[in-house]
Amino acid sequence: MKELPMLRPNKSRPRWHIVVFLAPALLLYSIVMVFPLLDTLRLSLFSSDGANFVGVSNYQRLFTDSQWWPYFWRALKNTVLFFLLHMVLQNPLGLLLAALLDSKNLRGRSIYRTLLFSPTMLSFVIVGFIWQLILSPTWGIAPAISDFLGIRYRPWLGLESTSLPTVALISIWQFVGIPMLFFMTALLAVPQDILEAARVDGASAWQLFWRVKFPLILPTVGIVSILTFIGNFNAFDLVYTAKGALAGPNFSTDLLGTFFYRTFYGFQLQLGDYAMGTAIAMVIFLIILFGSLLYLLVWQRKVVSYEL
Amino acid sequence: MSSNSLVSKPPMTQPKTAPNALRPSRWLTPLLVHAILGSYTLLAIAPVILVVMNSFKGSQAIFQKPYLPPIGELFDPVGYATVFKQTAILHYLGNSLLVTLGSIGLILLLGAMTAFGLTEYRYRGRGFLTLYALIGLMIPIRLATVSILKLMVALNLQDTIWSLILVYSTQGLPMAIFVLSQYMRQVPSDLKDAARLDGASEYQVFWLVVPLMRPALATLAIFVMLPIWNDLWFPLVLAPGEASRTLTLGAQQFLGQFQTDWSALLAMLTLAIAPVLVLYLIFSRQLIRGLTAGTVKG
Numbered sequence: 318m319k320e321l322p323m324l325r326p327n328k329s330r331p332r333w334h335i336v337v338f339l340a341p342a343l344l345l346y347s348i349v350m351v352f353p354l355l356d357t358l359r360l361s362l363f364s365s366d367g368a369n370f371v372g373v374s375n376y377q378r379l380f381t382d383s384q385w386w387p388y389f390w391r392a393l394k395n396t397v398l399f400f401l402l403h404m405v406l407q408n409p410l411g412l413l414l415a416a417l418l419d420s421k422n423l424r425g426r427s428i429y430r431t432l433l434f435s436p437t438m439l440s441f442v443i444v445g446f447i448w449q450l451i452l453s454p455t456w457g458i459a460p461a462i463s464d465f466l467g468i469r470y471r472p473w474l475g476l477e478s479t480s481l482p483t484v485a486l487i488s489i490w491q492f493v494g495i496p497m498l499f500f501m502t503a504l505l506a507v508p509q510d511i512l513e514a515a516r517v518d519g520a521s522a523w524q525l526f527w528r529v530k531f532p533l534i535l536p537t538v539g540i541v542s543i544l545t546f547i548g549n550f551n552a553f554d555l556v557y558t559a560k561g562a563l564a565g566p567n568f569s570t571d572l573l574g575t576f577f578y579r580t581f582y583g584f585q586l587q588l589g590d591y592a593m594g595t596a597i598a599m600v601i602f603l604i605i606l607f608g609s610l611l612y613l614l615v616w617q618r619k620v621v622s623y624e625l
Numbered sequence: 626m627s628s629n630s631l632v633s634k635p636p637m638t639q640p641k642t643a644p645n646a647l648r649p650s651r652w653l654t655p656l657l658v659h660a661i662l663g664s665y666t667l668l669a670i671a672p673v674i675l676v677v678m679n680s681f682k683g684s685q686a687i688f689q690k691p692y693l694p695p696i697g698e699l700f701d702p703v704g705y706a707t708v709f710k711q712t713a714i715l716h717y718l719g720n721s722l723l724v725t726l727g728s729i730g731l732i733l734l735l736g737a738m739t740a741f742g743l744t745e746y747r748y749r750g751r752g753f754l755t756l757y758a759l760i761g762l763m764i765p766i767r768l769a770t771v772s773i774l775k776l777m778v779a780l781n782l783q784d785t786i787w788s789l790i791l792v793y794s795t796q797g798l799p800m801a802i803f804v805l806s807q808y809m810r811q812v813p814s815d816l817k818d819a820a821r822l823d824g825a826s827e828y829q830v831f832w833l834v835v836p837l838m839r840p841a842l843a844t845l846a847i848f849v850m851l852p853i854w855n856d857l858w859f860p861l862v863l864a865p866g867e868a869s870r871t872l873t874l875g876a877q878q879f880l881g882q883f884q885t886d887w888s889a890l891l892a893m894l895t896l897a898i899a900p901v902l903v904l905y906l907i908f909s910r911q912l913i914r915g916l917t918a919g920t921v922k923g
Contacts, residue, residue: 332746332748332827334826334827334828335742335746335748337738337828338738338739338741338742338831339738339739339742339743339754341735341738342735342736342738342739342758342798342802343739343754343757343758345735345791345794345795345798346758346761346795346798346799348776349773349776349791349792349794349795350761350764350766350769350795350796351761352772352776353769353772353773353776354764354768354769354772356769356772356775356776357768357769357771357772360771360772413661414662414665417658417661417662418662420655420658422655423655423658424659429662429666431906431909432666432669432670433662433665433666433669434909435669435670435673435902435905436669436670436673438851438901438902438905439673439855439898439901439902440854440855440856440857440873440876440897440901441855441857442855442857442873442876442877442880442897443876443894443897443898446880446890446894447672447673447676447894448672450676450887450890450891451672451675455688456687456688456691456887457688457691458675458691490668490669493669522654547765551765551767551768553767553858554857554858557857558857558877574767577768581770581771582862591771591775594771595771595772598768598769598770598771599768601768602764602765602768605765606763609763
């Protein structure tokens with residue numbers, strides 16, 4: 318930064334304006350975010366009434382106690398499945414839509430884009446209820462459409478075997494716009510002269526996409542994957558609105574987020590348990606941290622990012 | 626040449642001749658593209674349209690003629706009457722507006738001040754403070770909920786919209802500082818130094834810079850708005866009381882209770898969708914730019 322000589326900081330005079338600029342935000346941030354995060358770590362090392370330091374025994378209970386481990390394990394498995402379904406369905410679908418929207422001379426591109434992104438705007442509450450109503454046997458929309466398509470109608474959201482994939486599909490329906498936008502932006506940044514050169518060499522559209530465009534947007538694939546990962550391991554709202562805090566039927570849609578909520582907030586007759594709740598939060602935090610580090614250290618180093 | 630031709634062409638360019646233009650791929654491919662995009666678009670918007678359309682009908686019509694628009698005899702706003710009678714929906718809407726606007730205001734003001742303080746001056750510890758402020762980009766604040774709840778109880782802010790404003794402002798700050806710092810660096814220093822030579826105080830210099838960042842502030846505002854407006858988690862935990870209830874939480878509770886009154890159910894859904902959808906249609910261009918700002922190369 319270039320500064321005029323006469324404006325160079327005067328060492329002897331305290332520059333209070335810097336404090337005025339920084340203090341409000343940093344104080345707020347420290348009090349409402351940093352302190353609670355550290356306090357969460359602290360609480361997870363104390364007994365449930367907060368009186369005694371118990372070391373890692375809350376974590377031990379979570380991982381070994383038959384009152385905790387099977388439920389935690391189920392929520393973790395469900396969350397992993399929820400995440401994998403997003404990775405194999407949502408992100409490829411987002412890529413396909415982005416690639417189609419990227420076609421040359423496409424008419425109505427911005428209309429498609431606006432409409433395709435619109436479900437992402439809605440709150441989980443709305444999305445959860447809309448699909449609950451549409452899939453319910455009472456209204457008859459889903460049964461009628463299944464009939465039309467020749468599929469046997471089942472109350473997918475209400476069956477233990479299909480409820481989790483159904484919730485995942487609803488979430489994918491809502492959020493496919495995000496990978497779509499990221500991929501669209503990345504595809505727009507691919508320079509025209511490279512594409513033109515490949516076309517002159519006789520590349521088909523299929524080859525053009527997989528051999529030229531896709532390698533160039535690989536960094537975006539990484540960004541989208543890590544955002545999906547963080548989002549899914551925090552997911553709570555959709556299950557809560559579509560299935561309630563008990564993540565029914567029979568906990569088949571229980572994710573780490575709903576498990577965390579039930580543990581610290583309590584449900585039905587069980588009281589909330591702050592110690593176990595914070596322990597679960599710390600484990601979720603470590604999982605997210607581990608995934609983010611894996612992305613930063615492995616993926617970002619390995620994947621060649623072409624300077625365009 | 627059509628970029629989306631699926632048929633591979635022989636190597637080397639051929640002269641474009643009339644027979645080539647008649648090849649099916651010339652018109653078939655765009656048709657296919659529109660067919661796929663069109664059907665997925667339908668899947669994306671049909672559920673919303675179905676809900677909005679049926680919200681203006683009575684219960685019978687909802688079940689018997691769900692696919693017809695609410696015109697003529699079918700039109701019946703009975704659901705809306707129920708919602709306005711049974712809930713304090715305007716009160717919830719007011720709460721949501723206060724929370725969202727209050728948080729956005731704080732995020733923009735404090736974010737701009739901090740970004741200015743972190744980019745405009747050189748001092749010891751600046752690098753550390755920048756890093757400290759940006760760590761929050763990586764950490765989901767929800768995981769600290771238990772301690773935040775205890776903090777709000779201790780501050781006597783539980784069940785007030787202030788608890789929500791404080792949490793949402795904090796949640797949005799790291800992003801605001803990150804984005805605004807990028808823009809602050811681009812403001813030419815000649816301008817600021819000229820003002821200083823004219824005797825302007827550092828605060829006056831700051832207020833000189835802020836209007837220059839209007840596009841960045843607008844994009845940021847829209848970007849942070851939606852997660853705040855749509856959030857269910859913090860209203861549920863920090864401010865579930867009637868007085869501080871937001872529209873999203875109010876809708877959630879109303880919808881949970883009125884499982885059988887479908888007109889009211891659909892009317893409530895429509896009322897909850899409307900504000901967001903209107904804002905989205907007005908600002909979609911800016912929002913989409915904001916969401917992808919980080920990935921665009923300069």
